[in-house]
Amino acid sequence: MIDKIDKQLISLLAKNAQTTLSELAKAVNLSISPCQSRIKKLEQQEYILGYHAHINFKKLEKAHIAFVQISLSDTRAKALEQFNSEVRKLEAVEQCHMIAGNFDYLLKVRTNNINTYRLLLSEKISSLPNVASTSTFVSMESVKE
Template identity: 35%
Template sequence: MKELDRLDRKILRTLQKEGRLTNIELADRVSLSPTATAERVRRLTRDGFIIGYMAILSPEKLGRNLLVFIEVKLDRTTPDVFDAFASAVKRSDDVMECHMVAGGFDYLVKARVAGMEAYRQFLSEVILPLPGVRETHTYAVMEEVKTGSALPV
């Protein structure tokens, strides 16, 4: 795999901010020819630096106003329980992210729901019945200070 140079990094930074740029617009922004830009983007994609593109949607417009983080402790930490939990959580559309973590609990779940009533239903119908769940702690977000997925390049 080739090392990233200054132009590769500029392309990645630009695409993280505006993934819908045409190749010509991107080439203009990074001061390269469209052909050279397209080849670099193909290489960056082939080498796994670019793994996809997506639209960022408005949670408010879609009625998903409440963002919650849920700490989940499992009753036992065995491979079969981890696998069953991971498989089950992947089926929930309300779960945006789920991470196995080291520390005082096993998983950190990020979910978006309509409001507190919807959260209570989500907790009782989705999270608590998940395989191996022993205990949860929930943190409701009062204000989103900084959000995003851009990586430093």
């Protein structure tokens, strides 16, 4: 079980994974050693799974975001496993979520422009195992990520 201080540490690290140990300790009113011990415990207990960089996708020419609804022709366990395995191989697919609703999966896809996305959709995404149909929603602006 984690306490209020652990939750504060997680929140601070989620906002900025490069926050120094001394800054974290000061923010939660601990000395450095117990703060470091708490962070190691949170990592060991898998409350903290890793640390990530906040990427400037415009500079990398990967700022085009599309969300894709996927409906499968078969939703039995083996078909889902096949789809999951293959979608993980697509680098442009940033996120893939199985959805409870009137479609089966929602993908977040990041490319450099609509033309690259259109090609990815027609050549790769639509060819994933058991894909019956897709529907695309293009992001006009990222308000919060």
